[in-house]
Amino acid sequence: MPVSPLAPAGFPQLPEIGGATFAATAAGVKYEGRKDVMLAVLTAGTSIAGVFTRSATRAAPVLDCQHKLSGDSNAPAAILVNAGNANAFTGKNGDGSVAALTAAVETTTGVPQSRVFTASTGVIGEPLPHDRITSKIATLHADQAPAAIADAAEAIMTTDTFAKGASAEVSINGQTVKIAGIAKGSGMIAPDMATMLVFIFTDAQIAQDDLQNVLSKLNTKTFNCITVDSDTSTSDTLLVAATGASGVDVTGNVAFDDALHNVMRDLAHQVVRDGEGATKFVEVQVTGAQSDTDARKVAMAIANSPLVKTAIAGEDANWGRVVMAVGKSGAAADRDRLSIRFGDITVAENGWRAPDYSEEAASIYMKNAELTLGVDLGIGSGESTVWTCDLTHGYITINADYRS
Amino acid sequence: MPVSPLAPAGFPQLPEIGGATFAATAAGVKYEGRKDVMLAVLTAGTSIAGVFTRSATRAAPVLDCQHKLSGDSNAPAAILVNAGNANAFTGKNGDGSVAALTAAVETTTGVPQSRVFTASTGVIGEPLPHDRITSKIATLHADQAPAAIADAAEAIMTTDTFAKGASAEVSINGQTVKIAGIAKGSGMIAPDMATMLVFIFTDAQIAQDDLQNVLSKLNTKTFNCITVDSDTSTSDTLLVAATGASGVDVTGNVAFDDALHNVMRDLAHQVVRDGEGATKFVEVQVTGAQSDTDARKVAMAIANSPLVKTAIAGEDANWGRVVMAVGKSGAAADRDRLSIRFGDITVAENGWRAPDYSEEAASIYMKNAELTLGVDLGIGSGESTVWTCDLTHGYITINADYRS
Incomplete structure (x- = not known):
């Protein structure tokens, strides 16, 4: 490899x-x-x-x-x-x-x-x-x-x-x-x-x-x-x-x-x-959760979501999948208070696409090898930061063949 | 597709x-x-x-x-x-x-x-x-x-x-x-x-x-x-x-x-x-758990494990990854009472590779498009059956490009 x-x-x-x-x-x-x-x-x-x-x-x-x-x-x-x-x-x-x-x-x-x-x-x-x-x-x-x-x-x-x-x-x-x-x-x-x-x-x-x-x-x-x-x-x-x-x-x-x-x-x-097949290093920052425990649940749901990780691999600013991961995490969340950032770009806020969101700017940002993905739940002061990588063909190649 | x-x-x-x-x-x-x-x-x-x-x-x-x-x-x-x-x-x-x-x-x-x-x-x-x-x-x-x-x-x-x-x-x-x-x-x-x-x-x-x-x-x-x-x-x-x-x-x-x-x-x-990129249909049968809830935890940990799913994609009888998934599930388990089957083939029992296990037979079984993966925890009567598919390059291809 x-x-x-x-x-x-x-x-x-x-x-x-x-x-x-x-x-x-x-x-x-x-x-x-x-x-x-x-x-x-x-x-x-x-x-x-x-x-x-x-x-x-x-x-x-x-x-x-x-x-x-x-x-x-x-x-x-x-x-x-x-x-x-x-x-x-x-x-x-x-x-x-x-x-x-x-x-x-x-x-x-x-x-x-x-x-x-x-x-x-x-x-x-x-x-x-x-x-x-x-x-x-x-x-x-x-x-x-x-x-x-x-x-x-x-x-x-x-x-x-x-x-x-x-x-x-x-x-x-x-x-x-x-x-x-x-x-x-x-x-x-x-x-x-x-x-x-x-x-x-x-x-x-x-x-x-x-x-x-x-x-x-x-x-x-x-x-x-x-x-x-x-x-x-x-x-x-x-x-x-x-x-x-x-x-x-x-x-x-x-x-x-x-x-x-x-x-x-x-x-x-x-x-x-050095995550298997990784091409992007991603910091997931979650703030505004009801507790640190809830923030960690959200951060890990995002960091472990195959759909989020494949979108990152594809350099696709698919923040809808981040919304999905927040929703499935089990943490308390209010759709209409949620905001999402890719780097410094606010892509969604108040339960809706940000008014001045530019898909072009977000797409350019996604080409970076090091990404920050921020989620503010807007309902408390709990926070958590976790790190992950993208999910790529390289991961499949390594793991479908590792032992045989 | x-x-x-x-x-x-x-x-x-x-x-x-x-x-x-x-x-x-x-x-x-x-x-x-x-x-x-x-x-x-x-x-x-x-x-x-x-x-x-x-x-x-x-x-x-x-x-x-x-x-x-x-x-x-x-x-x-x-x-x-x-x-x-x-x-x-x-x-x-x-x-x-x-x-x-x-x-x-x-x-x-x-x-x-x-x-x-x-x-x-x-x-x-x-x-x-x-x-x-x-x-x-x-x-x-x-x-x-x-x-x-x-x-x-x-x-x-x-x-x-x-x-x-x-x-x-x-x-x-x-x-x-x-x-x-x-x-x-x-x-x-x-x-x-x-x-x-x-x-x-x-x-x-x-x-x-x-x-x-x-x-x-x-x-x-x-x-x-x-x-x-x-x-x-x-x-x-x-x-x-x-x-x-x-x-x-x-x-x-x-x-x-x-x-x-x-x-x-x-x-x-x-x-x-029709799971994205699926080439194998897998039934995961868990028995002998402390409760049905524990059995479901184990079954879902196996069915959702990227390492198990990529091994299946690679037709690799990598039952060590099944052990890993059992261990991480959060369910009660006793390593030395665990047994694992691939189809009718007992691959592991009593916390150890089965004495008459044949990797060749298991590898032949893994070539089937429909697989059954059985885990008996040996500590109770809880059971659960879930269904999943393998994780392949096709999944990555579909999801790294879906939206853009």
């Missing part, structure tokens, strides 16, 4: 994070001739927080991660990730594979099994050939390096057309705290949460429960606000590891929270920009 | 319904060179029942129909329908168009305005050029004929690739009651209810409230169980007119209810068979 037209110019230069090292290699889990497994090793005392898919058919590694996340520990930690096979819906064998992987990491690296987190992405329902991965743990251990995070970003890709990274540095009391994150998409992207794997590393010092609180709060404004196709993975995993190597305590620090927020939003946007 | 490969062999021979006459003509509302408006005139005392979209942005004719439906009347009735413009999100002007249309029918035919029901389908947000329709009412009145229901079925089509009709005859105490119905789809098809217009006529005798009860009950098992793309129209309208011309009282008659059920299910299936 060609690289998404919405991709950034290139993979960013990510800062090295004290206390975190990385390695990636080709284990041949499914793909041939590319890196498909990565191992991150984290210094003793690292705090690990996470958010996960809420799917009722969660994959074995997700259940294992959820079980292991809680409280502080003085032990080192590790994150082992493979692409090509999700180890999902693999029954008791799936649990066995996770146990085999984490035991192998303990044996080779000394990180206790209870602090080894795994994630797997790829096909569902196939047994994970975990021997192919365990046979590479020694190599992954020997190759550990602070700068290898870029290799890790490549190793976790599936149908992604570009590797995703983002970083921030924040100065706190004259000292610098660094954050670097990587992510993969790009099918099954939907709220609750977006289907993907995200790993963020920082040298900040913060207790596990404080880090978890910050992460959960920021997640509702970032990864839970993106959707490509409304489908939700069995494997969504977002882990944040704070090594403490900077010696800077960031507990309750707004600047740190903002920096982490920026990294998370940046990665979330990159996931949408 | 070519006719759907899932279309019936041809339009069925529909019986004439005593007390009901029809006419259709070309009014040029939007389309050129084809019939786009139809008028049905119904004898005095006809009972009219209806179900409608629950969209919060319902179109003007829907609101008008809902207002007019209630109780019995000794007056005649009429149904006027146009294709090409939905008269939706047209503000106060939309209400004005409905008033103009219904007044014109009263003037020409003598049917009181309070008994003239209208429906409009097509583009949202454009003013309805209702003069083009009112100028044809005299012709539509003059042409009324019992056999013209087939013309009416053609006149209401939008992106439909075939006209949809179904009928039944039922013998009650030695007398025959007839039912004939027509429908149009085929985009924005989703529950609550499917996006479409359906008009069913019978010579049965039944009070309005009894007819409404039967219709509402049957609707939950037919039109509310189909989905093409999860989008819900602002204009969904299903009207049933019982003229009473047979003189046979069908109140509480199970044979009549069954016959009406069959006609409704047949038309609902035809709508799916």
Whole structure:
């Protein structure tokens, strides 16, 4: 597949994070001739927080991660990730594979099994050939390096057309705290949460429960606000590891929270920009709803509507389909108070086409690769912003052939 | 567009319904060179029942129909329908168009305005050029004929690739009651209810409230169980007119209810068979759920999943995506009790690929144009059956270009 037209110019230069090292290699889990497994090793005392898919058919590694996340520990930690096979819906064998992987990491690296987190992405329902991965743990251990995070970003890709990274540095009391994150998409992207794997590393010092609180709060404004196709993975995993190597305590620090927020939003946007077949990046802004919850319902109904998304693909300013999506969302709405904007162009207001609406101007606007679609319900102060992409022939091509 | 490969062999021979006459003509509302408006005139005392979209942005004719439906009347009735413009999100002007249309029918035919029901389908947000329709009412009145229901079925089509009709005859105490119905789809098809217009006529005798009860009950098992793309129209309208011309009282008659059920299910299936771009007709059967409501959640999550629908389009027995859809549905599920069938082939059971599963056999099955996808949750007795189609390049082609 060609690289998404919405991709950034290139993979960013990510800062090295004290206390975190990385390695990636080709284990041949499914793909041939590319890196498909990565191992991150984290210094003793690292705090690990996470958010996960809420799917009722969660994959074995997700259940294992959820079980292991809680409280502080003085032990080192590790994150082992493979692409090509999700180890999902693999029954008791799936649990066995996770146990085999984490035991192998303990044996080779000394990180206790209870602090080894795994994630797997790829096909569902196939047994994970975990021997192919365990046979590479020694190599992954020997190759550990602070700068290898870029290799890790490549190793976790599936149908992604570009590797995703983002970083921030924040100065706190004259000292610098660094954050670097990587992510993969790009099918099954939907709220609750977006289907993907995200790993963020920082040298900040913060207790596990404080880090978890910050992460959960920021997640509702970032990864839970993106959707490509409304489908939700069995494997969504977002882990944040704070090594403490900077010696800077960031507990309750707004600047740190903002920096982490920026990294998370940046990665979330990159996931949408690499949505399968995407040619347009769309921000949906809903205001004036009866509540934030209602605003989110409307925003997601618009962002997930196949008819809205195909109209955007066709560069058609078909705001009637936006009206349809508002109507079906289940949120309180008054047809005669509704207004709709495409960019700065008001296309509809007061339940009717805007008097000075120009279809020509709207059509020109729709040719942009980055679009803003605004809906004001005019009945309250609830608001929500979500991000999505268009629905194109590329999505069909990728997904009608992905597994066979 | 070519006719759907899932279309019936041809339009069925529909019986004439005593007390009901029809006419259709070309009014040029939007389309050129084809019939786009139809008028049905119904004898005095006809009972009219209806179900409608629950969209919060319902179109003007829907609101008008809902207002007019209630109780019995000794007056005649009429149904006027146009294709090409939905008269939706047209503000106060939309209400004005409905008033103009219904007044014109009263003037020409003598049917009181309070008994003239209208429906409009097509583009949202454009003013309805209702003069083009009112100028044809005299012709539509003059042409009324019992056999013209087939013309009416053609006149209401939008992106439909075939006209949809179904009928039944039922013998009650030695007398025959007839039912004939027509429908149009085929985009924005989703529950609550499917996006479409359906008009069913019978010579049965039944009070309005009894007819409404039967219709509402049957609707939950037919039109509310189909989905093409999860989008819900602002204009969904299903009207049933019982003229009473047979003189046979069908109140509480199970044979009549069954016959009406069959006609409704047949038309609902035809709508799916003409889903935009459809190449596969899929029945999703969910059993063993904690409740019928949960079963429906699972069935609709599967039927609406873009990843499931594209896999079906690709003839890929990708049951992992079915697991994903079960997991995201929000229904109670136990991964280790779940089983999945494609036709008669058990692909997964007990949270794991079935021991004797053959991907080859499943792949051969997926080549069929009509597929059954069964999920048993294994935790209760709730069940639900819904119908959908695949998601193909054809859907994208139609919807990225429909309006421009």
